[in-house]
Amino acid sequence: MTKDVVTMLVANLDDIRIYQSHDDTYHQVYTIGRKRAEKMINRNEVQRILDLLHEDNELERIPFLEQPLYKVKAGNFNLKLFRSSHMDVEQIVKVSLASSLTKKTMDWTTPKKPSEKLQPLLPDKEMHRVMRMASGKLNGKVGSGELLHVLKGIVKKAIIQSVEETATEQIITDKEVYKITFKTVDRYGTIRTIEG
Known part of the structure; x- marks a missing residue:
């Protein structure tokens, strides 16, 4: 994750956590955070994440927990469902x-009311x-x-x-x-x- 990617994440998310993937083939990481109402860049947070991602550091793998990391507040709206573009x-x-x-x-x-049946003068x-x-x-x-x-x-x-x-x-x-x-x-x- 380059500095510009980390900056974009920090501008949009709070409580950012980064975990190492369980598959070491591609050296991927999982980034999880809470969507922020307003965009704001915290330079100290950007640097903290860049330090975490340094080659010498070993990230924690995604933990299997009894309790969720984030709690979603109850809302009065329906969740949006995302579907694959390939559908049966x-x-x-x-x-x-x-x-x-x-x-x-x-x-x-x-139509709410039946339309009048008008007969044309000549055949259509x-x-x-x-x-x-x-x-x-x-x-x-x-x-x-x-x-x-x-x-x-x-x-x-x-x-x-x-x-x-x-x-x-x-x-x-x-x-x-x-x-x-x-x-x-x-x-x-x-x-x-x-x-x-």
């Missing part, structure tokens, strides 16, 4: 179905339906029973640049195109992306 698909489905966020999302995207063209979906007019719950899902349309503008070269000049043309993407989430938590 079935596990994701279970977590999604049990999530309060899924329920809230279904509530947010469901397919592009009209696509543009309505992409602009968000059809977002929310779609279908029923096994086909129930939530639809979200997104329209993004992109610039396509083309270059044409002649003997005397170079002509650069920018063309605006709109990319339409739909995302659907079914009742089992399966997310699908449709791009066109």
